Amino acid sequence: SNIILLGPPGAGKGTQARYLVESRNMVQLSTGDMLRDAQASGSEMGKRVAEVIARGELVTDRIVIGLIREKIEEGAEGGFIFDGFPRTLAQADALAELLRETGQKLDAVIEMQVDDSALVARITGRSTCGDCGEVYHDETKPWPADGKCANCDGTTQKRRPDDNEESLRTRLMEYYKKTSPLIGYYYAKGSLQRLDGLASIEEVRKNLGWIMGD
Numbered sequence: 733s734n735i736i737l738l739g740p741p742g743a744g745k746g747t748q749a750r751y752l753v754e755s756r757n758m759v760q761l762s763t764g765d766m767l768r769d770a771q772a773s774g775s776e777m778g779k780r781v782a783e784v785i786a787r788g789e790l791v792t793d794r795i796v797i798g799l800i801r802e803k804i805e806e807g808a809e810g811g812f813i814f815d816g817f818p819r820t821l822a823q824a825d826a827l828a829e830l831l832r833e834t835g836q837k838l839d840a841v842i843e844m845q846v847d848d849s850a851l852v853a854r855i856t857g858r859s860t861c862g863d864c865g866e867v868y869h870d871e872t873k874p875w876p877a878d879g880k881c882a883n884c885d886g887t888t889q890k891r892r893p894d895d896n897e898e899s900l901r902t903r904l905m906e907y908y909k910k911t912s913p914l915i916g917y918y919y920a921k922g923s924l925q926r927l928d929g930l931a932s933i934e935e936v937r938k939n940l941g942w943i944m945g946d
């Protein structure tokens with residue numbers, strides 16, 4: 733099935749997407765990861781978006797849709813998890829059109845609900861493994877004391893430049909202004925499901941599985 737994980741920065745989209753990739757052979761399409769990869773590649777586009785991301789603003793629809801188009805055209809046997817996309821009504825329309833053109837459909841849009849107050853702590857405590865992408869949190873899931881990633885034994889712990897309080901404020905503003913209208917958009921289409929994102933990682937994982945028919 734093809735699903736969208738919708739929610740503010742720090743809602744747990746990336747954390748849960750990784751579980752779905754492991755357990756269901758789904759393909760995670762994270763536009764945030766794709767943009768960060770473009771940045772790392774040193775391309776012109778990458779350089780241009782780096783600053784926008786660091787400030788916490790949204791990258792243009794044209795760039796983001798360009799990145800996602802090819803992937804959707806390739807298709808995915810186990811289905812796609814759209815993580816951090818779409819983020820604007822224009823992106824949602826483009827996604828609908830791309831899926832229609834390629835004979836695929838959207839099965840569910842899952843809104844992960846988390847209070848703003850919890851997001852600051854989640855974002856400022858986050859780190860990831862530079863080798864495998866495993867997501868950690870200084871308090872709830874600390875980087876192992878032996879310095880090695882619990883998933884792959886890698887030794888590079890990374891933090892994102894936009895994971896500071898000031899950029900987070902902008903990211904939240906962007907979310908409420910441009911992304912939250914998608915809640916109504918998908919509600920009207922009958923595809924919206926809501927999930928309590930404040931529950932523990934394990935609990936959210938279970939509830940998500942339940943929504944997906946476990």
Ligand code: AP5
Nearest residue numbers: 741742743744745746747763764791816854858869932933
């Ligand atoms: P993106 O990479 O998509 O970032 P985001 O939406 O801000 O989401 P995050 O990755 O911050 O949060 P998450 O929900 O994945 O949380 P996570 O699981 O890591 O986008 C970055 C930037 O790229 C944007 O600002 C924009 O500039 C640009 N961009 C990307 N897509 C775009 C688009 N479509 N259009 C335009 N621009 C775009 O969890 C967070 C932390 O909480 C972790 O430490 C984790 O361990 C912890 N945690 C997770 N779940 C729980 C739980 N249940 N309980 C306790 N702790 C938890």
Ligand code: ZN
Nearest residue numbers: 861864881884
């Ligand atoms: Zn790792």
